[in-house]
Amino acid sequence: SIQGSEPSVDPALHPLSDEGGDEDCPICLDKVTERRKLQCGHGFCRACLEGSVKSLGEICPLCKKIYGTLRGNQPAGKMTHRPLRDRLPGYPDCGTIEISYVIPGGTQTAEHPNPGMYFSGTHRYAYLPDNREGRQVLELLNRAFNQRLIFTVGTSITTGQQNTVIWNDIHHKTSLNGGPHFGYPDPDYLKRVREELKAKGIE
Known part of the structure; x- marks a missing residue:
């Protein structure tokens, strides 16, 4: 972790x-x-x-x-991963990497929008193909997590909830399937996420 x-x-x-x-x-x-x-x-x-x-x-x-x-302002948390036997659409020759992010709720600091106020935490899952490129992206995401860049505190676009942990400009696949918006198949996703990470100095 x-x-x-x-x-x-x-x-x-x-x-x-x-x-x-x-x-x-x-x-x-x-x-x-x-x-x-x-x-x-x-x-x-x-x-x-x-x-x-x-x-x-x-x-x-x-x-x-x-x-x-x-460095970002991501609150403290844990990142773990495990292999799954499931095969992602578009990647029939390998299994899947499941990433788990756990960010507990807490009190906002001076680097957050509302210092002193409570923020709600999150537990998110994300998926990568368990092949060479997928494992390389996993290592880059590990570095981004260490640099506090994966999440931030703000207002959720999907729910409108304020003072909560949200994604921070590095896109993740949160579903195994369903197409390119949240899941697979999406043949260009690994290339795009590497470009997003490179823009933050992680390559």
Whole structure:
């Protein structure tokens, strides 16, 4: 199982420089103090950038270029998986990997929409073909879970429930069949999810 963890920040990892400049900081909108410039060219106050790193990871707050490890605000939980004998539509030559995500309810922190308020948890299942590419995607999803990127706290699009654990931009197949919306067959799904993971620096 994979345990969620609190983010940590090591300023020595940041690709920063002390180059001067008079423009306003895009984060606080005041004159830049102790300017730090990323390799992409965008500059920020040192304190503003360090605050951004604590919440987002090593990513430019403006252009979203990733310099290190991107971190989300997923609450702590567990991710496990097991093999199934079932065969997914479109994958007749292999079994299935069933992923289980358990995120207990709790109290929202400063990185969530309503700090101090209760959020309801979730228990979700997802499915991958148990072949070479499916196992590679499983490893990428493990990394995304460790980086707190699979879930977030917000409002459910399907139920309208507020202050609950929801998916966070990395699509999962939650049904064994039924077609490409939630299940299989969907011949392009593994390619698409790898692209979504790559956009978050996981490849």
